[in-house]
Amino acid sequence: MGARPAGPACDAPGGRSGAGGPAGPGLGRDLGLGTGLEGGRRRASRPVRGGRRSDQRFGDTDGQxxxxxxxxxxxxxxGRLTADPDTELHVSIAGGRKxxxxxxxxxxxxxxxxxxRMSHVIVPPEAAAAGLFYPSAGSRIVLTPAGDLLDAAKLTITLIDIPFPRLARAAAGPGGVREFFERLSQDGQRARLVxxxxxxxxxxxxxxxxxxxxxxxxxxxxxxxxxxxAPGVPRVGAPRAGYxxxxxxxxxxxxxxxxxxRLSDPLDPEWMEEKAARTNKLxxxxxxRPRGARLVQADGGRARAIYRLALDRSEIAIAGTEKGSVSAGWP
Incomplete structure (x- = not known):
């Protein structure tokens, strides 16, 4: 869902589907993305605009x-999309509508x-001026307003994850404002992984x-x-003793x-890589999916990668230690 569309036509039928605008169905077609079920969760590979899979556009947001x-x-x-527990929503704030x-x-x-997840797409100024929003699968030469030729296949864009608080669980509880803030405080102190x-x-x-x-x-x-x-464990040179x-x-x-x-010391980098991949799959x-990300992240280039959990230190508790004094009902 992009931030660019706006206006009163939210639930109106119509709009354009097919060739569409900057990141409509053409994105899925160009990059070979499908729709359907993946890993038991429903995913939409095209922007959801106005609650419909289409390239429906809205008016401007410059006015009140x-x-x-x-x-x-x-x-x-x-509200409709988040009401379904089997969906994973990726909201992309793309465009200039602040x-x-x-x-x-x-x-x-x-x-x-x-x-x-929520993210923002950063497009180079010259590409944005040319009306490009993603790298094309094949060569596509366009003329920029400055008169330069630009190949859309060589376009580089950056996707930035934007952190945001999740208040839904606290807001859904009983009581008034005082109880709401108490639940927020408790959620902020609760470790996600114990x-x-x-x-x-x-x-x-x-x-x-x-x-x-x-x-x-x-x-x-x-x-x-x-x-x-520690930042995590290294892909190369990790002593086996900790594992x-x-x-x-x-x-x-x-x-x-x-x-x-069976295991070498230090641990084999390929073994480390396989364990990280299998961990993420399971x-x-x-x-x-902490904040919509894979559980195990690899920081740095492949040769110098550090494997870490996609969690802040405060979100990890070790039960039985002072840091992990969490009331947990173990099965």
Whole structure:
């Protein structure tokens, strides 16, 4: 959903579908994106404008009525989309309509859920002036207003994730304003990932996160490192001792000894990469997407990558330690 469309035609039928505008159905066609079910969650590969998969355009938001109309439209569309727990919403603030962008940010704070994302597309000035919004799959030469030739296939754009508070759960609770702010305070202090130091078991947002022992150990290992203030674990040169200690907690000493015979020291970079990829696949299947991102992130170039969890240090708790004094009902 982009911030550019606005106006009173939110639920009006019509609009243009097909060739459309800057990032309409042409985007999916050019980049080979489909629609349908992926990983058990419904995804829309085309912009949702006015609650319809179309290239419907609205009026300007420069006037007060346009701003109000856009706010009403966005409230209805976002409310409908976030009401479905099987959706993951990616709101893209793309375009130059600052009132619409501000309204989208506010509405996402009120309605957004943990799996939803908000981003902003940065397009080079010369490309924006030429009416380009994404790199084309094949060569496409356009003339910029300055008279230069530009190949859309060589266009580079930047997608910036925009963090935002998620107030929906707190707002839905009972009571008045005082209770609302109390719930906000409690949510801000609650860790999203809790690691039981005695058993190695994991909890995500208060529910048991069931992963195979090798993967749970990998997550627990990184969680311990980050909770201790480290940036994560390196893809290249990571000592196996930290992983084996986490694995022993979960699978026992005999399993640790068998793993020790199989694993090199330091751990093989390809092994690290495979574990990170499998962790993300299983986490996604369990609905674990912190702020819409993959659970395990790789910072830096591939050779110097640092694997970390996509969580702030305050969002990780180690139960059984002072930092992890979290009331958790372990299954």
């Amino acid at each position: 009525q346009g701003v109000i109309a856009f706010a009403e439209c966005a409230w209805r569309v976002l 009132p619409a962008a501000a309204l989208l940010g506010l509405l996402m704070a009120v309605l957004g859920r943990p799996q939803d 690691l039981d130091s005695a058993s190695g078991r994991l909890m995500w947002d208060g529910a048991a996160l069931r992963l195979p022992p090798a993967i749970a150990a990998f997550v627990g290992w990184i969680a311990r490192e980050q909770a201790a203030g 084996l200690a986490a694995y022993r907690t979960i699978a026992g000493e005999d399993a640790r000894l068998r793993a020790e015979k 986490a996604l299947a369990s609905g674990v």
